Amino acid sequence: MSSPILTSGCTRIRIGGDRPYEAVVGHGLTREAGETGRVLGAEPLRVAVVHSRALLATARRIARELTDEGRIVVSLEVPEGEAAKDMTVVVGLWRALADAGFTRSDAVVAVGGGATTDLAGFAAAGWLRGVRLVLVPTTLLGMVDAAIGGKTAVNLPQGKNLVGAFHPPAGVLCDLDLLDTLPPADYVSGLAEVIKAGFIADPEILRLVEDDPAGAVHTRELVERAIRVKAEVVTEDFREDGRREHLNYGHTLGHAIERVAGYRVRHGEAVAAGMVFAAELARLDGRLSAADTQRHRTLLAAAGLPTTHGGAWAPLRDAMGIDKKTRGNRLRFVVLDAIGRPALFTAPDEDLLRAAYERLAR
Incomplete structure (x- = not known):
């Protein structure tokens, strides 16, 4: 199995392949200044933070961090749960990225459970044939499954996850503190x-x-x-x-x-x-x-x-x-x-x- 790398109280687990990345597990990752920006890298100027209404506080905290770094941040709210994984929602995200002038060097940060990371990942995979993606799963399901492996998808009335793409993230931040408020x-x-x-x-x-x-x-x-x-x-x-x-x-x-x-x-x-x-x-x-x-x-x-x-x-x-x-x-x-x-x-x-x-x- 992949060996964990312990750094500053965090465990960094490497996911290999053509585009390797790390899943970082620890406490306070969304409160630690610079952690999201470190994973994003220096290139993205514009960043879309995709989140549900329930995660507004966490999304705002990440947005402030990125704004302080001099990036242009667009906050995009999506429906809760599986209702988000719909093509109409994806098209709405793409239109928002177009209106904000997002280029191929810009990025998407997904904050939420598996449905939000699936949706935002698919939007990032499709926008200009793929832009940088960082996942901040806020549920246990998201941390151990949906955010790991590069699968993105939306649903159709005929079935779940029938439309999707493989699009590995640049990194995954698993802040265990976020589980404290999980129902x-x-x-x-x-x-x-x-x-x-x-x-x-x-x-x-x-x-x-x-x-x-x-x-x-x-x-x-x-x-x-x-x-x-x-x-x-x-x-x-x-x-x-x-x-x-x-x-x-x-x-x-x-x-x-x-x-x-x-x-x-x-x-x-x-x-x-x-x-x-x-x-x-x-x-x-x-x-x-x-x-x-x-x-x-x-x-x-x-x-x-x-x-x-x-x-x-x-x-x-x-x-x-x-x-x-x-x-x-x-x-x-x-x-x-x-x-x-x-x-x-x-x-x-x-x-x-x-x-x-x-x-x-x-």
């Missing part, structure tokens, strides 16, 4: 992605969560471990041509649940149910032991995440057919052959899928 349900939702990293690659994460299901004692270690899992995978497979698909454990059904619910279900809650489904699917196929399958339910429930999901199977099955991992008409699921041993399961029998869902719906 408990949103923190728990983020734990789903942390636990996912444990199931696919780092079983020590599972032990830490089992030791403290609320995550309060081990927050920093959990964040750093989950980032290192993703950093190693995306460094090896940036464009999801191979191993990166393993990061989608629980997401095939999870995204379907989100879409069918009109995105009124938190991402982590949907992914938690998706992981239980994937575990049941692997168990029914003879891949995963009953004990490891039960461990999914026990651990996720202890963390406060759902381990069941009701509702009709047919709309969820239809929604999965439009998932990004589908090839032709062949569904592809990430499953486990054992804890820490992910694999792809292509075109499982429909009866097997339905049986796994019946286990989830109990």
Whole structure:
């Protein structure tokens, strides 16, 4: 795994590839003068700070820092949550950048959860075919997942993240102090992605969560471990041509649940149910032991995440057919052959899928 570099109380985790960058984890990063500017570099004169209304105070603090450095800062407010990930919002951002005279040497700073960083990243990828991007995730989900790896996307009525681009940021600032004001349900939702990293690659994460299901004692270690899992995978497979698909454990059904619910279900809650489904699917196929399958339910429930999901199977099955991992008409699921041993399961029998869902719906 990528080794952390400790500097001034911060952990700097390198994400490699054609355009390497660092994810910086620590306390007070958005209050430390010059940290955002350091990641941006000297070249950008104009900077768009993209944020939701709830993050206005944090965005203003960053904007003041950048203004004090002599940069021209434009503050762009976007809707909360998944409502932001819409092409009309993207076009609004592009028009704002045009009105402010943004050039290819300018930059975008995204302040918010995964939806905001996905949206702002896509806008930065498309503006003049790509401008510099800095991500300041403010949620646990954003820090350990959405902000790492260079994926950007918006949604369509037909499905989640169907329109997107690969656009690595110049850097990611994970200020752990921002988690102090995160609503408990949103923190728990983020734990789903942390636990996912444990199931696919780092079983020590599972032990830490089992030791403290609320995550309060081990927050920093959990964040750093989950980032290192993703950093190693995306460094090896940036464009999801191979191993990166393993990061989608629980997401095939999870995204379907989100879409069918009109995105009124938190991402982590949907992914938690998706992981239980994937575990049941692997168990029914003879891949995963009953004990490891039960461990999914026990651990996720202890963390406060759902381990069941009701509702009709047919709309969820239809929604999965439009998932990004589908090839032709062949569904592809990430499953486990054992804890820490992910694999792809292509075109499982429909009866097997339905049986796994019946286990989830109990």
